[in-house]
Amino acid sequence: MTSSSRGPEGSPLRRFLDERLGLSALRDLIGHKQVPVHRHSFWYYWGGMALFLFLVQVATGILLLLYYRPGPTEAWESVQFIVTRVRWGWLVRSLHSISANLLMLVVLVHLGSVFFLRAYRRPRELTWVTGLGLFFLFITFGFSGYLLPWNELAFFATSVGTEIPRAIPVVGDFLVRLVRGGPEVTGATLSRFYGLHVAILPALTTVALGIHLALVQKHGMSVPGGVREKGPPMPFLPNFLLRDLIGWFAALAVLITIIVLAPTAPFGALFPFDALFDPKHLLELGEKADPFASAPVGIKPEWYFLFMFETLKALPADVAGLEGELVGVLAFGVGALALFLVPFLDRGASGLPPSRFSRLAGGALALFGLAMCALATWSMAHAGRWLGAAAGVAGAAWILGALLLECRRPPGSASRLVPAFGWLVVAFLVGMTVVGRLS
Amino acid sequence: MKRLAIAALLFFAPATSTPAQDAAPAPAAGASTCTTCHADAARVPDPAQREPVAAFADDIHGARGLGCHDCHGGRPDGDPSAPDAVARAHDPAAGWHGAPAPADVPEFCGRCHSDASMMGRYNPDARIDQVAKYRTSVHGQKLAEGDTRVAQCLSCHGRHPDGTPRALAHGMRAVSDPLSPVHPPNVATTCARCHAHAAYMHEYGIPTDQFADWSQSVHAAQLFEQDDLSAPTCNDCHGNHGAHPPGVEDLSFVCGTCHLRQADLFRQSTMKVAFDEMGLGECIVCHGNHRIGTPGDDMLFHEPLPAGRAPTACWTCHARAEDPALAASTRMWAGLTGLDARIVAAKAVIHEAGAKGMPVGDAEYRLSGANDALIEARALVHRFVADDVTGAVAKGTAVADDAEALGKSALDDFFFRHRWLAVSLLGIAFVILALVLKVRQVDRRWRASLAGGPRR
Numbered sequence: 001m002t003s004s005s006r007g008p009e010g011s012p013l014r015r016f017l018d019e020r021l022g023l024s025a026l027r028d029l030i031g032h033k034q035v036p037v038h039r040h041s042f043w044y045y046w047g048g049m050a051l052f053l054f055l056v057q058v059a060t061g062i063l064l065l066l067y068y069r070p071g072p073t074e075a076w077e078s079v080q081f082i083v084t085r086v087r088w089g090w091l092v093r094s095l096h097s098i099s100a101n102l103l104m105l106v107v108l109v110h111l112g113s114v115f116f117l118r119a120y121r122r123p124r125e126l127t128w129v130t131g132l133g134l135f136f137l138f139i140t141f142g143f144s145g146y147l148l149p150w151n152e153l154a155f156f157a158t159s160v161g162t163e164i165p166r167a168i169p170v171v172g173d174f175l176v177r178l179v180r181g182g183p184e185v186t187g188a189t190l191s192r193f194y195g196l197h198v199a200i201l202p203a204l205t206t207v208a209l210g211i212h213l214a215l216v217q218k219h220g221m222s223v224p225g226g227v228r229e230k231g232p233p234m235p236f237l238p239n240f241l242l243r244d245l246i247g248w249f250a251a252l253a254v255l256i257t258i259i260v261l262a263p264t265a266p267f268g269a270l271f272p273f274d275a276l277f278d279p280k281h282l283l284e285l286g287e288k289a290d291p292f293a294s295a296p297v298g299i300k301p302e303w304y305f306l307f308m309f310e311t312l313k314a315l316p317a318d319v320a321g322l323e324g325e326l327v328g329v330l331a332f333g334v335g336a337l338a339l340f341l342v343p344f345l346d347r348g349a350s351g352l353p354p355s356r357f358s359r360l361a362g363g364a365l366a367l368f369g370l371a372m373c374a375l376a377t378w379s380m381a382h383a384g385r386w387l388g389a390a391a392g393v394a395g396a397a398w399i400l401g402a403l404l405l406e407c408r409r410p411p412g413s414a415s416r417l418v419p420a421f422g423w424l425v426v427a428f429l430v431g432m433t434v435v436g437r438l439s
Numbered sequence: 440m441k442r443l444a445i446a447a448l449l450f451f452a453p454a455t456s457t458p459a460q461d462a463a464p465a466p467a468a469g470a471s472t473c474t475t476c477h478a479d480a481a482r483v484p485d486p487a488q489r490e491p492v493a494a495f496a497d498d499i500h501g502a503r504g505l506g507c508h509d510c511h512g513g514r515p516d517g518d519p520s521a522p523d524a525v526a527r528a529h530d531p532a533a534g535w536h537g538a539p540a541p542a543d544v545p546e547f548c549g550r551c552h553s554d555a556s557m558m559g560r561y562n563p564d565a566r567i568d569q570v571a572k573y574r575t576s577v578h579g580q581k582l583a584e585g586d587t588r589v590a591q592c593l594s595c596h597g598r599h600p601d602g603t604p605r606a607l608a609h610g611m612r613a614v615s616d617p618l619s620p621v622h623p624p625n626v627a628t629t630c631a632r633c634h635a636h637a638a639y640m641h642e643y644g645i646p647t648d649q650f651a652d653w654s655q656s657v658h659a660a661q662l663f664e665q666d667d668l669s670a671p672t673c674n675d676c677h678g679n680h681g682a683h684p685p686g687v688e689d690l691s692f693v694c695g696t697c698h699l700r701q702a703d704l705f706r707q708s709t710m711k712v713a714f715d716e717m718g719l720g721e722c723i724v725c726h727g728n729h730r731i732g733t734p735g736d737d738m739l740f741h742e743p744l745p746a747g748r749a750p751t752a753c754w755t756c757h758a759r760a761e762d763p764a765l766a767a768s769t770r771m772w773a774g775l776t777g778l779d780a781r782i783v784a785a786k787a788v789i790h791e792a793g794a795k796g797m798p799v800g801d802a803e804y805r806l807s808g809a810n811d812a813l814i815e816a817r818a819l820v821h822r823f824v825a826d827d828v829t830g831a832v833a834k835g836t837a838v839a840d841d842a843e844a845l846g847k848s849a850l851d852d853f854f855f856r857h858r859w860l861a862v863s864l865l866g867i868a869f870v871i872l873a874l875v876l877k878v879r880q881v882d883r884r885w886r887a888s889l890a891g892g893p894r895r
Contacts, residue, residue, distance in 0.1 A: 080798070080800065083798055084798045084800070084801060090798075231889075232889060234885070235885060238877075238881050239878065239881050239882060239885055242874055242877055242878045242881060243878055245874055246871055246874045246875065246878070249867050249870050249871050249874070250867075250871065252867060253863075253864055253867045253868075253871075256860060256863055256864070257860065257864065260856045260857060260859075260860040261860070262796075263795070263796020263797070283796075284796075285798070
């Protein structure tokens with residue numbers, strides 16, 4: 001049974017709406033959407049899961065807006081009011097805070113699955129670009145939202161985070177002042193972050209998400225190269241959507257369980273969330289920010305920023321005549337740009353011969369990776385941290401092995417370089433995050 | 440005479456009241472004839488006369504750039520090996536004078552320390568009334584009478600190489616220096632060098648147990664255990680430069696310097712009139728003087744008294760069972776201990792809720808109001824009107840009840856959240872189950888439609 005078979009007939013209300021809004025066309029569009037069925041279909045659900053968690057963010061964010069008051073004299077008090085006095089305020093604030101974290105995790109899994117299944121290949125390059133854009137928007141959402149409760153941790157984490165652009169030559173100081181609205185993190189920063197969090201980012205996200213979903217709708221789900229489908233594609237409506245809903249409800253169950261049980265000690269002992277993700281500290285409001293107080297001991301950013309924090313910390317003060325922090329910031333900038341360019345660099349995934357540019361970029365990336373591994377090995381060995389030195393050697397071996405395999409690749413077969421580098425990056429991100437959490 | 444030993448350690452010479460710095464140009468403090476000769480055993484064989492040079496390295500005066508001649512005068516500039524160097528350094532015409540006699544020490548120090556323009560060069564806020572106040576003190580009056588055993592400037596500010604009253608002039612430190620004998624934690628020990636010295640104090644006929652008593656007091660505990668430099672030591676009650684024992688009439692003013700509210704209430708009480716008539720010393724009648732213990736509700740008379748307990752401070756005067764003051768005291772005691780217990784109970788509930796991760800800031804803030812009420816009620820005891828105390832207790836009890844109610848509400852909320860979670864998870868599980876069944880159904884229909892069979 002398809003929606004088109006029902007046609008514009010039905011109840012008078014449906015006919016009224018259909019005549020004015022053209023709902024049957026939309027129904028037909030979704031009704032024709034199909035999802036391939038194969039051994040990697042599981043990864044298709046992560047995009048929908050991210051959408052669900054984003055909708056949770058929107059709904060809870062709007063509810064928080066009813067009570068939240070930006071400003072250094074009111075922000076902390078209003079959040080305290082929300083969690084202590086507003087009926088179900090604790091749940092709304094906790095849902096917003098915890099689902100933001102889970103959203104980052106789900107988006108990362110979605111991004112990784114698209115990357116490793118090479119779903120970005122032609123003609124889905126722009127789907128990848130908009131998706132990656134959404135990822136960076138969510139990161140900015142996380143960074144700007146973290147300051148809004150105006151508590152001690154948020155204040156100092158933002159002070160450290162907004163200091164990073166200062167390493168950029170010429171425009172560094174200007175960027176820091178632009179982000180902070182002054183030389184220091186103050187109420188002006190809070191106003192800026194609030195505007196960014198509730199107006200600018202939602203507007204940009206709405207556009208990016210709209211384009212992303214439209215492109216997904218237009219091109220459909222990508223079937224990974226060399227994967228055999230198990231049968232005819234599954235209708236999106238209702239078969240796939242119902243499965244999506246099961247995942248969404250499961251995510252909701254996980255969310256509310258974390259929210260209610262995380263503050264209690266037995267839960268913390270049962271699930272070692274502290275290793276990476278600490279819901280208890282997300283739920284606690286903590287002390288109000290005091291710019292004149294000293295920074296809390298052991299202050300760390302959210303887990304999804306830890307790799308960056310820890311890398312910048314681990315870099316020596318001077319790298320090849322450049323300031324270590326500048327090298328780190330540039331490396332992350334180049335990495336982000338390279339991610340956007342992946343569909344255009346990895347032409348082999350689309351059955352095209354690699355371009356001269358992608359060969360050069362790949363070679364440069366491999367050389368950069370080898371140089372970083374050599375640097376890590378040297379600095380770790382110098383500091384007597386032999387595990388870190390071994391990781392540097394392993395990373396270099398990985399890169400050289402991937403290059404060797406690429407050289408021996410039979411003509412016409414798909415290149416394994418991109419996934420090999422992808423896994424290396426994943427190993428690096430996870431490694432630095434774990435190091436940051438445990439150090 | 441031990442005080443005279445101090446003088447023996449300094450240079451023997453007639454004292455002069457002329458400020459030395461007016462008479463001689465200032466040579467560099469570290470390169471004068473004084474320090475050259477008085478550090479040389481060959482030239483100055485007496486170790487006591489060489490000691491000032493070594494000690495002056497730690498002296499506050501040296502640290503401020505002053506040299507020997509700034510106090511002692513003379514012309515210690517020029518080549519120390521010159522034939523006339525010693526004569527120039529000890530030239531009375533250049534204002535030289537050696538160590539002052541003990542009786543002259545206050546005037547000697549006062550030449551600078553009573554000079555506003557001189558002291559203003561080092562500290563614009565420096566006091567210059569020390570000598571004037573000293574003259575009003577018991578020490579100063581006795582010194583004026585010719586008793587050179589009493590304390591003068593050096594006795595307290597000087598360096599004490601042993602535990603005796605003997606003090607050396609050089610190596611004097613700023614009051615803020617923790618090694619100074621008059622830094623707050625050291626004051627009592629400094630006073631005790633004389634005042635706990637039974638032989639030394641014998642001729643004055645005053646007790647020598649003050650230091651031992653004070654050392655066991657709540658004030659000493661605050662100073663040493665809490666590192667609270669504002670906790671009272673000897674000079675906070677007796678004064679320092681103008682030290683004297685407080686009179687009976689002054690006591691509530693002395694204690695009231697810190698305990699303002701209690702002193703004010705006491706002065707409003709009928710007890711003040713009675714104490715004055717009987718010549719009793721106000722605060723110390725109940726609290727003692729040097730050995731002031733931690734005050735507690737049990738200081739009030741109450742019935743029944745715990746077995747083996749003395750009948751409390753009230754009993755000292757109100758030792759008749761039918762005395763209405765004892766009933767009033769029992770009422771105050773019951774109110775205060777009842778509120779204290781109420782606060783402890785509320786705190787336990789709030790703590791339990793907090794330990795369960797519930798926000799209890801409001802409850803804790805409210806409870807602090809009950810604590811304030813308890814403090815106020817305990818202060819009101821000093822007016823000795825039971826109704827005042829019980830009134831404050833009633834207010835505090837109401838606040839403690841509110842705080843406990845907030846704590847219980849947080850606890851109820853905690854359990855409610857868990858019940859809500861259980862119900863929600865059940866509901867979600869039910870929905871997921873229904874969705875799974877629905878998925879099976881739509882999959883069957885889809886596969887059937889693919890096979891061209893009937894839809895079920």
